[in-house]
Amino acid sequence: MKRLLTGLVVAALFALSGCTGDAPAADDGAAAAPAGPPCLTPVESPAAASKDGKPLPAMAVKCFDGGRYVDAALLGNAPTIINLWGSYCEPCRTELPAFQRFVTAAGGKVRVVGVVVKDSRSAAQSVIDDKKLTFPMLEDRDQQFSIALSQAVGKPVSSALPATLFVAPGGRIVHTYQGEALDEEKIRALTAGYLGIEVSA
Template sequence: MTRFSGAATVLLAAALFALAGCTAGIDSPDPAPTAAPTGPRCIEPPASPAASAGSPSSGPALPAMALQCFVGGRWTSVADLGGAPTIVNLWASWCGPCKTELPVIQRVATAGAGKVRVVGIVTKDRHEWAQSVIEQLKLTFPMLEDPGQQFAIAASPLVDKALVNLPVTLFITADGRIAHAYQGPALDEAELRALTQQHLGVAVPS
């Protein structure tokens, strides 16, 4: 029996991943090479540096890499996600729970404007499919694009979670550290507000 234990473990892990969330329904494109920034900015720096609430964050720093803006073609450093308390939502058009959660993300982005920044990362998806969801759900928060799922892969060992199943929501402190990584069923608005208060020290107005 022992010679089959490795295969059984792999099958069990695959089954657990399938239950945990969405996995990609398309072949992963080769990641595009990092390019010089061009086009309009998609993540605006805060008007003035923001301080993290409470004591300095002890979470891991964001991975050192660049992603492309969903609109405009500019490449931007992931480090730009720092500088203000930020909610980062990884989603894709082929992920049902993502599409359930995105309107909640939008409502919190609208209500929390000026207090917390919200950024989406379209992950392992086709641009035109994601664009259709953005238009259908009337999403207005800024988006980055990660067709090769490189951000999720790079962030996974930092938070000791395999962030390849969507949706994933990260809570980034003003000093650019990952305070919390949520991966599970689609968040409702009360849950997202509670996590934002708990991990970023920001109360999103009602």
């Protein structure tokens, strides 16, 4: 009997060990987990770390595809473009397909990461599905990451979306673009100019 109880306790502990804080919470009244692009994963970068620009903020940022968090420092382990957007922002919706085409053309030479700012999960998911976006997405509903980025670059980045940041290896923000919706040609030009990476059309 004692051996049976011990076995049951061990089994229960194993079951509980699988219940981490990674489970997504219900949002907008929906119980299902969000779908769409995977979250950020570490990559190896052969490029030397940049000493120019402002450092990325050190903080955890929530993944759009679930309740997990990633370290924003991961954004600095490869040449990265951070695009802040929201479903309520028409220029954002206009330029997102250009970023998707750029991702396909870049073939892994530069990483694009979307940050959904102050938006409902269902509205953002609708845009992701409609535009068939496959690049990693982070979620910034409370704008804490956007505020930290604004402090890093010395100007507000979430009050005038879309905003696009170019991050060199080593986690240095070397350029911030805010203006008209970017097309693929402009994204390639900015990438070449600030990250030193040529991406063919």
